[in-house]
Amino acid sequence: MDRAIAFYSSVLFFDKLSDVQRSGPADQGLGAAGARIRVVTMRLGAERIELVESLATNARAIPAHSRSDDRWFQHVAIVVNDIDQAYLWLRRHHVTQLSPEPQRLPDGNPNAEGIRVFAFEDPDGHALEILQFPPGRGDARWQRPSESVFLGIDHTGIVVESTERSLAFYRDALGLQVVAASQDPAPAPERSTGAPGGRRRITTIRASEGPAIELVQYLGPGDGRRDPPNTPSNDRARWQTLLVAADADAAAAKLGIRRGLTAVDPDGHEVQLRARK
Numbered sequence: 001m002d003r004a005i006a007f008y009s010s011v012l013f014f015d016k017l018s019d020v021q022r023s024g025p026a027d028q029g030l031g032a033a034g035a036r037i038r039v040v041t042m043r044l045g046a047e048r049i050e051l052v053e054s055l056a057t058n059a060r061a062i063p064a065h066s067r068s069d070d071r072w073f074q075h076v077a078i079v080v081n082d083i084d085q086a087y088l089w090l091r092r093h094h095v096t097q098l099s100p101e102p103q104r105l106p107d108g109n110p111n112a113e114g115i116r117v118f119a120f121e122d123p124d125g126h127a128l129e130i131l132q133f134p135p136g137r138g139d140a141r142w143q144r145p146s147e148s149v150f151l152g153i154d155h156t157g158i159v160v161e162s163t164e165r166s167l168a169f170y171r172d173a174l175g176l177q178v179v180a181a182s183q184d185p186a187p188a189p190e191r192s193t194g195a196p197g198g199r200r201r202i203t204t205i206r207a208s209e210g211p212a213i214e215l216v217q218y219l220g221p222g223d224g225r226r227d228p229p230n231t232p233s234n235d236r237a238r239w240q241t242l243l244v245a246a247d248a249d250a251a252a253a254k255l256g257i258r259r260g261l262t263a264v265d266p267d268g269h270e271v272q273l274r275a276r277k
Contacts, residue, residue, distance in 0.1 A: 001038050001053040003123050008051070011093045012078065012128075013150045014042040021055070035234075044078065045152025047211055050242070054234040062125040062237045069224035071267045073159045074239045075119070075127035077214075079142045079151045083116050083132040086149050090130075096121040099129075111182040111202075113137075124236050155204065156241060157214035158269050159224060163203050165266045166215050170205050173254045174243065174271075179212065180204040183219075213241065226268065240270045248275040 008014040018041045036055040041048055053059075066073060080086040083102045098119035105112040114134035122128055131154065133142050142151060160166040170176045184199040199219045206212035218224055240262065245251040252273050255263040263271045 001040060001051060004051050004053075005040055005042070007123050008042050008049075011090070011095070012044065013148065014044045014049070017041045017043050017048070037234075044150060047153035049076070049153070050240075052234075057234065060235045060237075062235075066237075067224070068127075069159060069218040071159050071161065071224055071226045071269075072237045073127065073224075074269065075129055075157050077117075077129050077131050077154045077157065079138070079154045080130045080132055080149050081142075081146055081151060082149055083118060083130060086130050087118050089149070090118070090120060096125075098127060102130075102132075106184065111180050111204075126236070126239075153211045155206075155212040155214050156239075157216050158241075158265075158267070160215045160217050160267050161224070161226075162266070163201055163215055163217045167203070167205075169265045170213065170215070174251060176205040176207055176213070178203060178205050207243070210244070238270060240272050242272050242274060244274050244276050246276055248273050 005016060009016060019038070020040075021036055021038050023036060035057070038053045038055055040051045042051065043049075063070075063072075087102050098121060099117070102116050102118040105115045105117065107113050114137060115131055117129050117131045119127060119129040130150075135143065138154065142154070167178070171178060181201075181203045183201045201217040201219055203215040203217075204212050205215065243251075249258075252258055252261070252263075255271075255273075257263050257273070261272070263273070265271060
């Protein structure tokens, strides 16, 4: 945890908001019932992440040779206002690169033209990317002048096998709205190692506020791997997307769980519902 805090605060300029220890119920996806966990909340701009460490057991590493079309693959996209400066800063801190350098997304996709991205890993192997929107693209707040280079979190991206099946979960059951949909006109720049580099169908969904969720469906060759069976919930490959609801009980009931507990989407991605405070 201390290594992760140092990375997110010193390299990516997140602020630490809280640092607590508590018992993690098994059905909350944080390890065995009664196991002690350390949870650190960190914020960049208006967005937050939670770093979770199991104090009783060592979490296994993300599977070797993971590819960006594997179903367990997930990333967080951090917006910067100068990607070249941010890239040099990350290089200076010797991050593990998933991209050789900042790349411009290919033309032909009206939702992506002009966007530049660079992918890398945090110390635990979680995939991150920085991206810079050209003028007129992205949320208006990403275009405001700022003295900070790292601005906030735009979205988290998850790999799905079927966009329609995922929309039934996130849109129809949970009420998130589709705000953009596109398809790569050509194979996209690869952001991870060993992936097929095929064309992707990307559907962006979001609530009225907070980061978006990108549903990324690879259109070929279609051999992305599912989660290995019996993957412990405290493995480092396990992410949770936290959703806040005005009526968390009603939202949880649609998924057959209790508020504050963890649901699993059609591809095995974990979603935790919380009530608005």
